Amino acid sequence: MAQMSEELIEQWADATAEIYNESLTGINLSRLPDAMAQYVDLFSQSEDLTFNADATPTDYFDNHPFLAVTAVLNNPEAMEVLDSDAQDALDAMADFTEAWYKFDLENEPELGISEADVDDVDEDW
Numbered sequence: 001m002a003q004m005s006e007e008l009i010e011q012w013a014d015a016t017a018e019i020y021n022e023s024l025t026g027i028n029l030s031r032l033p034d035a036m037a038q039y040v041d042l043f044s045q046s047e048d049l050t051f052n053a054d055a056t057p058t059d060y061f062d063n064h065p066f067l068a069v070t071a072v073l074n075n076p077e078a079m080e081v082l083d084s085d086a087q088d089a090l091d092a093m094a095d096f097t098e099a100w101y102k103f104d105l106e107n108e109p110e111l112g113i114s115e116a117d118v119d120d121v122d123e124d125w
């Protein structure tokens with residue numbers, strides 16, 4: 001099975017930024033229908049691909065698509081903006097984006113002391 005390309009992942013991040021109006025202040029209802037159309041297209045391209053351990057949407061935008069999908073599903077005003085087809089598509093991609101989010105969390109590098117930090121230690125202490 002083929003893996004999601006970095007270009008496709010970046011497109012997901014761009015669509016997520018569109019939902020949030022390229023900020024983290026909340027969902028932009030006026031941009032939501034167009035962004036959801038992008039999500040539907042991206043989902044159709046992605047649903048049969050494996051996730052990529054080397055790239056995540058948060059490399060390009062602070063919020064993961066799963067967080068955007070969840071935010072829209074849990075926001076009655078946002079759901080009212082979407083037609084029934086977009087709402088159904090959003091429901092269909094919820095499990096996919098959740099699995100992707102968990103995959104990305106499991107593949108985050110562990111934070112710890114890097115070799116650069118060790119070199120910076122003042123040995124006179």
